[in-house]
Amino acid sequence: MTRIAIEDLAFRYPGAPSDTLSSLQLEICSGEAHALLGASGAGKTTLLNLLSGLLRPSSGRILFDGKDVSNLAPKLRNIAQVFQFPVLYDAMNVANNLAFPLRNFGFAPSDIESRVARIADELDLRSALDRKVSGLSLFEKQLVSVGKALIRPNVDVVLLDEPLTAVEPHRKWQLRQSLKRVQVDLGVTMIYVTHDQTEALTFADRVSVLTVDGILQTATPEAIYAEPSFEAVGSFVGSPGMDFVNVAGLSRVPSNLDASQKLGLRPEWVELCVPGDGMTAGVCDDIVVLGTAFGERVGIATVTTPAGTINVRTSGDVALGTQLGIRFKRAAVYRDTALVGSHEF
Amino acid sequence: MSFSRPYDNRAWLGVLPVLLLVAFSGVIPLMTVVNYSVQDILDFNSRYFVGLDWYRETLGDPRFLDAFIRQLGFSATILAIEIPLGLLVARGMPRPSTNRGLTTSLLLVLLAIPLLIPWNVVGTIWQIYARSDIGLLGVFVNALGISYNYASDPLHAWITLVAMDVWHWTSLVALLAFAGLTAINPAYYQAAELDGANAWQTFRYVELPKLKGVLIIAVLLRLMDSFMIYTEPFVLTGGGPGNATTFLSQYLTTMAVGQFDLGPAAAFSVIYFLFILLFCWLFYSSVVQKADA
Amino acid sequence: MLELRGVRLKEDAAAFDHVFNAGEICVVLGANLAGKTDLCRLVAGLPTQASLATAVLDGVDLVSQPTRVRSVALVTQAFVNYPNWTVAQNIGSPIHARTSSRTIRARRSAKTATAERVDELAQALGLSDLLARYPHELSGGEQQRVALARALAKDARVLLLDEPLVNLDYKLREALQGEFKTLLHDRGTIVVYTTSEPHEAFALGDQALLLRDGELLQADAPLEVYCRPNSLDAMDLMSQPRTNRVAIANGTAAVRPEHISLQAIDDAITYQLHVIATETNGSESFVHGSCDGADWVVRQSGITVLQTGETVPVYVRREDLLEFSA
Numbered sequence: 001m002t003r004i005a006i007e008d009l010a011f012r013y014p015g016a017p018s019d020t021l022s023s024l025q026l027e028i029c030s031g032e033a034h035a036l037l038g039a040s041g042a043g044k045t046t047l048l049n050l051l052s053g054l055l056r057p058s059s060g061r062i063l064f065d066g067k068d069v070s071n072l073a074p075k076l077r078n079i080a081q082v083f084q085f086p087v088l089y090d091a092m093n094v095a096n097n098l099a100f101p102l103r104n105f106g107f108a109p110s111d112i113e114s115r116v117a118r119i120a121d122e123l124d125l126r127s128a129l130d131r132k133v134s135g136l137s138l139f140e141k142q143l144v145s146v147g148k149a150l151i152r153p154n155v156d157v158v159l160l161d162e163p164l165t166a167v168e169p170h171r172k173w174q175l176r177q178s179l180k181r182v183q184v185d186l187g188v189t190m191i192y193v194t195h196d197q198t199e200a201l202t203f204a205d206r207v208s209v210l211t212v213d214g215i216l217q218t219a220t221p222e223a224i225y226a227e228p229s230f231e232a233v234g235s236f237v238g239s240p241g242m243d244f245v246n247v248a249g250l251s252r253v254p255s256n257l258d259a260s261q262k263l264g265l266r267p268e269w270v271e272l273c274v275p276g277d278g279m280t281a282g283v284c285d286d287i288v289v290l291g292t293a294f295g296e297r298v299g300i301a302t303v304t305t306p307a308g309t310i311n312v313r314t315s316g317d318v319a320l321g322t323q324l325g326i327r328f329k330r331a332a333v334y335r336d337t338a339l340v341g342s343h344e345f
Numbered sequence: 346m347s348f349s350r351p352y353d354n355r356a357w358l359g360v361l362p363v364l365l366l367v368a369f370s371g372v373i374p375l376m377t378v379v380n381y382s383v384q385d386i387l388d389f390n391s392r393y394f395v396g397l398d399w400y401r402e403t404l405g406d407p408r409f410l411d412a413f414i415r416q417l418g419f420s421a422t423i424l425a426i427e428i429p430l431g432l433l434v435a436r437g438m439p440r441p442s443t444n445r446g447l448t449t450s451l452l453l454v455l456l457a458i459p460l461l462i463p464w465n466v467v468g469t470i471w472q473i474y475a476r477s478d479i480g481l482l483g484v485f486v487n488a489l490g491i492s493y494n495y496a497s498d499p500l501h502a503w504i505t506l507v508a509m510d511v512w513h514w515t516s517l518v519a520l521l522a523f524a525g526l527t528a529i530n531p532a533y534y535q536a537a538e539l540d541g542a543n544a545w546q547t548f549r550y551v552e553l554p555k556l557k558g559v560l561i562i563a564v565l566l567r568l569m570d571s572f573m574i575y576t577e578p579f580v581l582t583g584g585g586p587g588n589a590t591t592f593l594s595q596y597l598t599t600m601a602v603g604q605f606d607l608g609p610a611a612a613f614s615v616i617y618f619l620f621i622l623l624f625c626w627l628f629y630s631s632v633v634q635k636a637d638a
Numbered sequence: 639m640l641e642l643r644g645v646r647l648k649e650d651a652a653a654f655d656h657v658f659n660a661g662e663i664c665v666v667l668g669a670n671l672a673g674k675t676d677l678c679r680l681v682a683g684l685p686t687q688a689s690l691a692t693a694v695l696d697g698v699d700l701v702s703q704p705t706r707v708r709s710v711a712l713v714t715q716a717f718v719n720y721p722n723w724t725v726a727q728n729i730g731s732p733i734h735a736r737t738s739s740r741t742i743r744a745r746r747s748a749k750t751a752t753a754e755r756v757d758e759l760a761q762a763l764g765l766s767d768l769l770a771r772y773p774h775e776l777s778g779g780e781q782q783r784v785a786l787a788r789a790l791a792k793d794a795r796v797l798l799l800d801e802p803l804v805n806l807d808y809k810l811r812e813a814l815q816g817e818f819k820t821l822l823h824d825r826g827t828i829v830v831y832t833t834s835e836p837h838e839a840f841a842l843g844d845q846a847l848l849l850r851d852g853e854l855l856q857a858d859a860p861l862e863v864y865c866r867p868n869s870l871d872a873m874d875l876m877s878q879p880r881t882n883r884v885a886i887a888n889g890t891a892a893v894r895p896e897h898i899s900l901q902a903i904d905d906a907i908t909y910q911l912h913v914i915a916t917e918t919n920g921s922e923s924f925v926h927g928s929c930d931g932a933d934w935v936v937r938q939s940g941i942t943v944l945q946t947g948e949t950v951p952v953y954v955r956r957e958d959l960l961e962f963s964a
Contacts, residue, residue, distance in 0.1 A: 052535075052539075054535065074535065074538055074539055075538050075539065075541070079539065080539055081535065081536065081539055083532045083535075083536070085532075087530075087532050087533055087536040089550045089551070089554070090554045090555075091550060091553075091554045092550070100540055100542075100550075101539075101540040101541055104540060104541030104542055104543075104546070105541050148540070
């Protein structure tokens with residue numbers, strides 16, 4: 001239940017030619033589920049290690065509830081961490097794994113028992129308490145790892161480093177849901193690091209998008225998707241990413257937009273129409289079929305127009321090479337790669 | 346995994362030399378020994394089948410039993426010292442993730458040195474080293490007030506032998522344990538630290554379980570080798586004083602080479618071989634079975 | 639054209655035949671351990687538990703050819719490159735292995751030709767700046783592109799890609815998928831691409847080949863397999879998340895998550911969905927719940943949020959409910 005503040009944080013690996021992280025600012029509220037979303041190489045693991053104390057910052061500060069912890073050892077920071085793969089004590093059973101941190105921090109046996117029971121209930125592990133961890137599936141083991149991280153009631157923050165990596169694909173959503181539910185129930189501040197946008201956008205109250213240029217935006221998942229502050233955020237989030245077209249290249253320019261701006265478009269914000277009717281027109285270069293919906297073929301058509309390439313969500317048959325018009329329903333407006341507003345058509 | 350169809354059957358010819366070599370140097374001699382163990386061989390041309398007589402005689406021989414008990418005591422002692430000591434040394438060494446470069450490499454080389462010395466040289470080194478008149482160790486110990494002489498006192502002979510074996514072989518355990526420790530993912534240490542574990546708990550709950558495979562190999566190797574030990578004690582004490590340090594291998598050699606009693610010696614060898622096999626199997630299955638349970 | 643007959647990927651699996659056509663990308667779709675890697679290794683000539691009766695590539699018997707002679711290139715999921723060679727040397731290695739020239743002049747001209755080809759491929763894959771680096775200095779995506787360039791340099795008749803993107807980042811996967819499409823199409827090469835993600839079958843494949851436990855379930859154009867799966871397993875494989883089951887008299891019926899509507903539609907079957915959780919990733923939402931005891935997932939575009947514990951009516955068109963006998 002702690003507020004985390006990162007002030008002007010910078011870090012450079014010894015011998016590296018440039019900073020991995022520089023001038024980072026971030027505030028995470030108490031009890032918030034926060035996701036750090038970024039591609040590999042953006043520095044998310046570095047930031048996580050700075051938060052956990054494995055690394056010390058080159059400059060700047062990290063504050064837990066106002067207290068400067070930047071140079072404190074991990075043990076003293078009162079945090080817990082969940083790793084990419086289950087990290088458990090193989091020789092012990094589930095109950096002892098969960099109880100281990102509590103015993104080391106001197107909790108009374110009766111308190112330990114009730115806390116273990118509570119966490120096991122939250123994570124649906126009651127039936128597994130007596131089993132040895134080596135006999136569990138990856139999903140169950142990771143669940144125990146999460147339990148072990150949450151077991152101490154006074155932990156300041158729980159750090160999760162891509163925790164779904166090792167879990168079987170069809171069970172990932174279950175672990176995601178368990179994490180979310182337990183985060184809400186216990187009110188623990190959680191920082192979840194991932195490169196998967198689905199994980200970030202479904203889990204978090206707020207998401208920070210991290211690239212080599214730093215934290216580009218911190219906002220709710222809806223805002224990150226619909227109003228990305230920078231073009232880089234727009235193209236990173238969404239599958240496919242946002243398309244950017246030059247206003248100057250459109251056949252019809254609305255009055256309140258000017259030629260120096262760009263419009264950010266998502267496939268569901270545009271639709272196909274007759275070539276003369278829309279904001280622009282172009283040739284369909286590629287179609288990726290997604291499946292069918294209500295008997296009609298659904299896909300994403302890539303249309304090359306004078307203003308730029310646009311991916312359009314289509315239903316029905318669209319032939320390659322045909323001339324198509326594109327009507328815009330809404331767009332995000334950018335000048336010099338930064339968001340200036342949104343536009344409804 | 347196998348090829349769906351061998352490309353060239355001539356490959357079998359390539360394996361033939363090795364097969365012949367192993368047959369010649371291993372299988373046939375072993376069969377010969379078993380053959381001799383059931384015969385009374387007076388000289389090259391007169392042999393008589395005696396069945397299991399030699400086996401009965403050997404197992405009833407008091408000197409055999411004494412040597413056997415001494416051997417057991419020796420193996421147990423050195424295992425009890427070398428395994429924990431090797432582990433301790435391995436834990437004390439800086440691991441590559443924290444300290445790249447020279448120190449680790451230097452220490453590894455230093456550790457490897459005792460393993461590279463020919464075994465009879467090891468025996469000779471200690472024989473001189475521990476001498477109470479001119480040996481560095483012998484003189485030193487005597488100067489401390491303890492009247493130490495491995496040539497006349499059985500207990501001193503034992504202690505010197507054990508010390509020599511520990512000096513010689515602990516490095517093997519240390520190197521194996523070190524390799525095992527470097528293979529442990531740092532995340533486990535991190536998690537243990539965050540869980541509030543102290544150094545002992547980290548060792549017991551993180552390192553020991555992960556070193557199980559390595560330790561099994563180390564124990565098996567030392568068990569087998571120490572049970573067969575010959576050169577070093579022979580050079581150091583010659584089996585003395587009296588027969589205080591006469592182990593199985595030496596007794597066997599005396600019988601086979603010195604007295605040329607091929608029949609009993611062969612039976613002895615077979616019994617010896619079976620014992621080693623038995624102990625190793627007992628150890629391995631008890632540890633591995635525990636893991637599976 | 640690559641013709642395989644009597645392919646047996648696992649001991650107790652039924653043998654199957656398949657023809658791979660030139661200039662086509664065949665996406666082999668299957669779960670973990672379904673036999674995708676075994677199939678690749680079989681064609682490449684690497685040790686595998688799988689076996690086949692005959693394999694004919696362009697009229698030539700493949701099985702009697704030793705591995706190093708076969709005109710087959712392989713890209714695996716673990717980015718495999720020669721660690722002691724630079725990127726340029728890595729890409730050039732298959733060309734180098736192919737040309738053996740006796741005269742100095744021939745060798746020199748072979749060297750220039752190799753360098754040109756390496757430059758060409760590096761440019762196509764965005765590696766021109768990295769030619770002097772070593773594989774361990776590169777990121778995962780870059781290493782995989784080097785592996786791909788090396789495979790393309792071999793100019794083999796068959797190009798096998800065994801889950802090449804599975805160890806890469808989400809966005810990197812998207813980017814490389816796009817690149818694969820342009821690079822691999824219409825080169826006259828036979829391309830076999832294995833994956834466990836159905837959307838890759840749609841994105842890349844001219845043909846989809848569905849494998850389960852070593853057996854061939856269905857092989858056809860992706861949209862065909864999607865619309866007319868011949869079994870419940872085939873339907874499951876082409877669906878992400880899994881299809882929703884409905885128990886019927888003698889067999890099982892199933893409907894895809896994206897074919898369930900939260901809004902009423904004409905001529906539809908109504909089911910009651912007990913909501914457990916909703917998830918959204920910006921463009922789509924997933925509603926997890928249960929219906930008549932079976933676990934269901936509904937996939938909707940846009941953002942939908944339903945309360946946990948709610949029971950809502952959901953609608954399925956009759957044509958979208960596919961029935962399979964037991």
